[in-house]
Structure formats: structure tokens, C-alpha cells
Amino acid sequence: MGTVKIEVIGSGCKKCKALFELTEVVVKELNINDIVLYSNDINKIVSMGIMSSPVLTLNDKPILVGILPDKERLKEIIFKNLE
Amino acid sequence: MFYPIQLLADWLTYTVFRIAPKTLLGGAVNFFIFDTIKIFILLFVIIFAVSIIRSYLPPEKIRAILSRKNKYVGNVLASLLGIITPFCSCSAIPLFLGFVQAGVPLGTTFSFLIASPMINEVALVLLLGLFGWKIALIYIISGLIIAIVSGIVIGHLKVENLVESFVYENSINGNMDLPSMTRKERIAYALDYTKDILKKVWPYILIGIGLGAWIHGYLPADFLAQYAGSGKWYAVPLAVLIGIPLYSNAAGVIPLVSALTEKGVSMGTTLAFMMSVTALSLPEFMILKKVMKLKLIFIFAGIVAVGIIFTGYLFNFIL
Numbered sequence: 001m002g003t004v005k006i007e008v009i010g011s012g013c014k015k016c017k018a019l020f021e022l023t024e025v026v027v028k029e030l031n032i033n034d035i036v037l038y039s040n041d042i043n044k045i046v047s048m049g050i051m052s053s054p055v056l057t058l059n060d061k062p063i064l065v066g067i068l069p070d071k072e073r074l075k076e077i078i079f080k081n082l083e
Numbered sequence: 084m085f086y087p088i089q090l091l092a093d094w095l096t097y098t099v100f101r102i103a104p105k106t107l108l109g110g111a112v113n114f115f116i117f118d119t120i121k122i123f124i125l126l127f128v129i130i131f132a133v134s135i136i137r138s139y140l141p142p143e144k145i146r147a148i149l150s151r152k153n154k155y156v157g158n159v160l161a162s163l164l165g166i167i168t169p170f171c172s173c174s175a176i177p178l179f180l181g182f183v184q185a186g187v188p189l190g191t192t193f194s195f196l197i198a199s200p201m202i203n204e205v206a207l208v209l210l211l212g213l214f215g216w217k218i219a220l221i222y223i224i225s226g227l228i229i230a231i232v233s234g235i236v237i238g239h240l241k242v243e244n245l246v247e248s249f250v251y252e253n254s255i256n257g258n259m260d261l262p263s264m265t266r267k268e269r270i271a272y273a274l275d276y277t278k279d280i281l282k283k284v285w286p287y288i289l290i291g292i293g294l295g296a297w298i299h300g301y302l303p304a305d306f307l308a309q310y311a312g313s314g315k316w317y318a319v320p321l322a323v324l325i326g327i328p329l330y331s332n333a334a335g336v337i338p339l340v341s342a343l344t345e346k347g348v349s350m351g352t353t354l355a356f357m358m359s360v361t362a363l364s365l366p367e368f369m370i371l372k373k374v375m376k377l378k379l380i381f382i383f384a385g386i387v388a389v390g391i392i393f394t395g396y397l398f399n400f401i402l
Contacts, residue, residue: 011174011175011176011177011370042176042180042373043180043253045177046177046180047253049143049181049255050143050177050181051142051143051146051174051177051178051180051181051182052141052142052177053177066169066174067275067276069275069279070275070278073271
């Protein structure tokens with residue numbers, strides 16, 4: 001599998017950190033990447049046209065916006081967008 | 084409508100737990116079981132329904148609607164749309180930037196920022212379940228009026244200079260196309276969202292209902308009337324002040340307050356307190372500091388507080 005860039009962008013709130021930690025776990029379990037980036041740059045979110053936080057992006061494409069799903073759902077979402 | 088739940092609560096309290104009916108403990112336990120089951124059923128159903136509606140009207144689409152509207156229509160629409168939008172202080176900044184940079188007027192943006200947390204689905208469920216539809220409706224309508232009027236006032240004050248200058252340096256196209264969702268994805272999204280909210284609020288609600296049940300069973304009626312009855316002029320502003328730091332606990336505060344109302348806190352004071360808890364949030368103010376000057380936050384909080392205090396006095400007088 002080629003390199004994928006996975007990033008969690010948030011305003012620094014609790015939910016954003018929780019999503020980041022959960023994503024790290026899931027990414028490790030799916031064995032697709034070593035690092036998940038974490039950013040507090042709100043302008044990145046806004047310039048994508050999105051207005052909720054946190055945002056999960058895969059190769060700079062937003063795949064999850066504003067919610068903290070459970071682990072299985074997060075796996076599903078990441079997996080679906082890898083194809 | 085909730086009769087079967089009452090039967091279940093009676094059966095659990097008096098048959099399963101073998102607590103004698105008509106005792107203080109029996110009353111409190113029965114009240115706790117009944118309210119807990121009722122509230123969680125309502126929460127699930129209403130949050131799910133609102134999430135489905137929201138999947139058709141995400142904030143990005145709302146922005147596209149609002150950026151094309153004139154001032155007054157914009158304030159009304161922004162407040163109405165604020166009802167179905169969830170509000171987590173996580174999203175305060177992206178919402179504010181996203182609205183303003185796409186050309187939504189500042190006053191309209193504030194109408195939305197006020198209505199969105201004040202009239203949220205969790206508060207509505209708790210009001211509906213614990214106070215009945217009339218109080219829930221009064222709360223919604225007063226909240227809408229406060230959001231609309233405050234937004235119009237802020238719009239007229241011409242306070243654009245109090246917004247941090249970087250906000251206006253960018254402008255974005257508010258008409259982005261979001262990928263459309265299939266019905267299955269909408270349901271999955273709504274379920275995720277419902278679970279997310281329930282996970283966050285359940286401990287507060289249980290504690291709130293638990294304390295409420297204790298108060299219901301053990302405190303004498305009218306216990307609080309001498310401190311917080313409608314005749315006490317300071318009760319409303321005091322309630323508003325106490326409400327400011329409590330936002331994250333809104334889910335627990337409302338059940339608690341519903342029990343206090345039974346013990347003599349007047350309805351207007353209760354309404355003002357709940358509005359203050361949901362609409363005036365200290366963490367949100369601190370986050371907004373990143374995009375606006377402190378003075379604007381004070382203006383914003385001040386106008387909303389005046390609106391809430393007025394509402395409190397009004398309903399203490401009428402109800």
C-alpha cells in the first residue's frame with residue numbers, strides 16, 4: 001500500500017484529542033501507517049469549507065467531520081476511503 | 084404517553100426491590116427509575132430524528148443559505164437553523180470563521196451562535212420530559228426571540244472593528260458541494276451522532292435525575308420559596324450568574340432544576356437559569372477570544388444576559 005497521509009485537525013478540544021488518540025490506535029491495528037498527524041490549525045478546516053471540528057483527513061480529503069465515532073465505525077470509515 | 088413506563092417503574096420499585104409504597108424512599112426510587120427510562124428513550128428518539136434532519140442541512144449548507152439573505156430575514160433564519168445544529172464549543176471557531184469569511188453578516192452570525200447552543204436537542208428532551216410541552220415551547224420561543232433580537236442589535240452596533248483583523252483577511256467561497264449521502268449513510272451518521280451524545284451526557288443526566296429524585300422525595304415542598312420564589316427580585320440575575328460556568332453540565336443541571344421548581348423556585352427564574360447554562364458558556368467565551376476582542380465578547384454576553392434576565396422576570400410575572 002502506498003503512503004497515506006492521515007491527519008486529525010481540531011480546535012484543541014477534548015473531542016479532538018480523543019479522535020486523534022482513537023485514530024492512532026485504529027491506524028496501528030489496520031497496519032496502514034505509522035504516524036497520524038495532529039494539527040490545531042483551524043484555518044485549514046475553514047479553508048476546506050468545513051465548519052465543524054474535529055476533522056479527520058486522508059490525503060487531505062476530509063472523511064469524517066464533527067463526530068467521535070466508536071472504534072469499529074472509525075475503522076470502517078478509514079477502510080472505505082482507502083479503496 | 085408514558086403510562087407503560089410508570090407501570091414498569093412501579094413494578095421495579097415495589098415488586099422487584101420490595102420497597103414499601105408511599106414512603107420517602109419508595110417515592111424517590113420510583114421517581115428516579117421513571118424519569119431515567121423516560122428521558123433516555125426520549126433522548127434516543129429525538130437526537131436520532133434531529134441528526135437525520137441535520138444530515139440534509141449541515142452547517143455548510145446553512146451558510147450557503149444565510150450568505151444570500153438580507154439582515155432581518157437572515158437573523159430569523161439563522162436562529163431557526165440554530166435549533167437543529169448541534170453546538171459543541173469545539174466548533175465555535177470554525178463556525179464563526181466559516182460564516183464571516185463567506186460573507187454572512189456579523190449580526191446574523193451571532194444570532195446563530197446564540198440560538199445553536201441555547202436551543203439544543205438535549206435541553207429540549209429534558210424540558211419536554213421533565214417540564215412538559217408548554218414550558219419547552221416557551222423556552223424555544225423565548226430563546227429564538229433572544230437570538231434574533233441580540234443578533235440584530237449586534238449588527239447595528241457596527242462592531243466589525245472588534246473582530247480580530249485576520250478574520251477578514253481571508254474570504255472563502257461559501258458554495259462548496261458536499262458529497263451527497265445515501266440513506267444508509269445518513270442513518271449511520273445519525274446513529275454515530277446519537278451514541279456520541281449519549282456517551283457524553285449519560286453520567287450527568289443520571290446524577291442530575293438522582294439528585295432530583297432525592298430532592299423530590301426528601302425536601303419539603305416550598306423549601307426554596309423563601310429564597311427563590313417569584314417575589315425575590317435578585318433570584319433571576321443570581322440564577323443567570325450561577326449558570327455561566329455550568330455549560331458542560333447542562334444535561335445534569337436541567338433534571339436538578341426541575342426538582343427545585345417543585346420546591347418553590349419560580350418558573351421564570353428556572354427558565355432564566357437554564358438559558359444561562361446553555362447560552363452563556365465560559366469555555367465558549369474563552370475559545371472565541373481567538374477571533375474577537377474581549378470587548379466584543381462582553382457586548383455579546385451582556386446583550387444575551389439582559390435578554391435572559393428580561394425573560395426570567397417576564398415569566399415570573401406571567402406564570
